[in-house]
Amino acid sequence: MTRHDPHDAPTAAPDDDRCCGHDEDGEDVDHVWQVGEIRLGALSGLLLLCGFLLELADQRVWALLPYTAALVAGGATFVPETLAKLLRGRIGVDTLMTIGAVGATALGQVEEAAALAFLYSLSEGLEEYSVVRTRRGLRALLDLVPRTATVRRDGQEREVDPDDLAVGDVLLVRPGERLATDGIVREGRASLDVSALTGESVPVEAGPGDEVFAGSVNGSAALEVEVTATADDNSLARIVHIVESEQSRKGVTQRLTDRIARPLVPGILVVAALIAAAGALLGEALLWVERALVVVVAASPCALAISVPVTVVASVGAASRRGVLIKGGAALEALGRVRTVALDKTGTLTRNEPAVVAVAAAPGHDRDTVLRLAAALEARSEHPLARAVLRAAPAVPRATEVEAVPGAGLFGVCDGRRLRLGRAGWIEPGVLADDVARMQREGATTVLVEVDGAVVGAVAVRDDLRPEAAEAVARLRAGGHDVVMLTGDNAATAHALAERAGIGEVHADLRPEDKSRIVGRLRGSGRVTAMVGDGVNDAPALATADVGVAMGAMGADVAVETADVALMGDDLRLLPGALAHARRSRRIILQNVVVSLALIAVLIPLALAGVLGLAAVVLVHEVAEFVIILNGVRAGRTTRLRLDTPAPAGASEAAVR
Structure with a gap:
């Protein structure tokens, strides 16, 4: 299983780093035992236990055999990749672990080296498993497509694989069936459940001429739908593709961890060399070489490397399953810092049905x-x-x-x-x-x-307000956000609608360039600003804002591709839920980074003083990494994105003020 260290320190081009990259095989992992690192790590642990038992029986010589085998089994998960990276002029976390294992073996501490290999291989396997399983949550959207679809071809109905559908086919969708791809209704009228796509629990009525999307559930009557997109290009596939391609966009915190980790790895090696040299001058070379090796492992930024990616993947995947498309770590972190929300009127606060x-x-x-x-x-x-x-x-x-x-x-x-x-x-x-x-x-x-x-x-x-507009604005204000309305409509109309929605700051009679200018002014005042619009007419303002949010973007290519965040449904309450979700995810990211840095700061002096040995340092590192992974996975909770959660206290009063 090829692994890409997110914080390899390159000697040449640094821009090909990946954030928690995994090979294609990782996507097929269903059980923890399918991860190669876990299997080798378990074997290493079993051999390590055998060696320990032999040593207890005063069979030190025989104990070296299982210890050595444990070292080889555990080291197989990271040493070959380390050597391959060194040939490419790259060093990373696994380089430090390899140096620690080789150094301990050279000093005759094979059991210490074996313990390091066992713990590191096991933690890497758990990391691999957690990230892959979290990412599978996003790709689970594709499971909404049924395994077969009924089409009418040459006057006959036949069952086909959804991958075989072609644009122009007539798709027959019976009550209770899911749509296999996007299309336009040609015959029939029915209620469609689109909650899995947009987060909205209220069924949508669809009739002749209406556009419908893959994954929707036909709830009432048979429909004939003309296919408008293939399985590889329908709305569900497009969402998954956009999120996965955008996950390489690193946020502020991710870039910070990069800036810390890249010089940290070679810096650790330099410090370790100086410690060993100083020990040689003091006449205690072996003692200080051993401590230098422990410092190398103690300062390893394992937890720092995984702290941000796991959280981002969990958070973005969870939001996608609730109808909120967040395009990568940069958008997630920016959304979590938003304090001012600028709302376009037509189509955002209103129904867009004048x-x-x-x-x-x-x-x-x-x-x-x-x-x-x-x-x-x-x-x-x-x-x-x-x-x-x-x-x-x-x-x-x-x-x-x-x-x-x-x-x-x-x-x-x-x-x-x-x-x-x-x-x-x-x-x-x-x-x-x-x-x-x-x-x-x-x-x-x-x-x-x-x-x-x-x-x-x-x-x-x-154009009347959306029925949920006042509640959504109240939720935004209860979450500590300033809310601003931007509209090209006249001031009297704009203020009347704003009063009904509970918005105090209104800018009216605006052209697109005026909206962009006002958003820029809000940003210039130090207020991290999100602009919410339709993704097309409001493009200048969306581009100017810290975060551009497209409203009701399901199936709209331009809206999904130009915005940082897309609300796939038409329920404005998705917006405060998305902001709360992003803010919580950002707190988890910061918690992980602080814990990771604090861990390194504590372990280095303890290692230098000889308080902790090699195996103890590795154990502390891997336990901390496991805790950070568990904390990051918490970002996958989507309670704040549910539309049926109660409104905050005082929401009704805020809505009528």
Whole structure:
């Protein structure tokens, strides 16, 4: 089993280090006994015990045989790899252990060397097993794909392997079955359970034309789904691929441990050489050579090397299974330091399903006329509000020479008349000023319609808050986060919605570059800032923030690939859960690093003073490493990411303030 030491100290290019890398064979480990290091370590321990029993029986000469065999069995797990690295000009933790074992053997302390080999091989095996098993939690997402899928080909239904599905196939999904890949519903209507993908427990209704995703469970009626992605490229496979490829991105703490460990390994060797040389000058060469070897092992950064990777892998994998895609250690640590959350309004705080809620007509005009004129221009627009106006209009006349004024509105010609449609300010409301003010106070976005320079009406469109928005904001505030709303909507509408959501700081009338500027200003004030948006329209702000969070990104390539964190579902409560999860994981990382460094600081003087021997130092190291692994695995707990946990005390009051 090829092992990659996360803290090899290179003599040449340092950038090919890996964070807890493992070979492909490691992914198939189901039981601890399948790990080669564990098997060899157990054999080494058994031989070591035999030697110890022979020594108790005053058979010192015969005891050397099992001791030597124990050394060979344990050393086989790290000595060959050490030699291979030395040929490549690299040294690492296993180099120190090899020097310790060889040195102890040269001094005639074969039992000490065997004990070192046994303990180190066993701990390396347990480390390997814990990391692989933790990573398997992420890849378990792929187990959501059924083993077979039913397709209709050449007029016949047949069972096929999901790997054999091709784009364009018609997939038949019966009630209770999982979808084998992504697709679009062509026939049927059913409720789909997507909790395993998005963390949301409420079923999603899907009908003709709706996009559905691999791993969803069909709960009510048969569906015919046209396949849009192969097994290697569906939403589940994409999530796993992105997380695994991004796990090499090291966070601040991981880089800190790298900076400490890389010079530490060669530094230890230099110090050990100086100790041995000083002992030779004092006339006690053997004693000080032995202590130098113990110092080499005592200062070994074994626990430091594993302290961050195990925690990151456990935390990221657990979050992925709850519908939160965190792209590596850097994103995890940054998310854990966030103190300010900037929320886009449309599609994040709101449903992104705008509807016309009111129409005001100027004297001499009626409601239908205003809607028809507005629809004539909106038919040529891609703005989200356009769909609402088109749905409400009784008819859509044809407009020509339609042009858009970014951030303002549209103008064009219809039936020989010059039309303008846009926000108040670009078009003066005139006689409709009171109506426009009332609409905005009620939280609606208002557009005015002008014909040949005269205002004829106003249309109020409102995108209502998500039902969980107030609770999510309350949870964020209860977690100690400042919450800010950023929106391109007018100030009156923005403040009305912000008040209902419980947000105090609002920035309105913003263009994309304005959002980016404000996020940059928040960061400049020393506040670690997360920007939450749709991952496309808010791209500048997402890129500027310390952490970019894409909302409702299931199946959206751009959102998943550009953001640091992606909330796969549409439930905003995933956000405070993700922040709490990351903050806890960061605390665990810091705990592990502090314990690892403290261990080295304590063991070195004890080894130098001769208080601890080689085997005792190794035992302390490996016990500490095992404890650190167990602590790191705690980051895999996902209680904070559950959507059915009770709201914090005072949440309801915060939501209405």
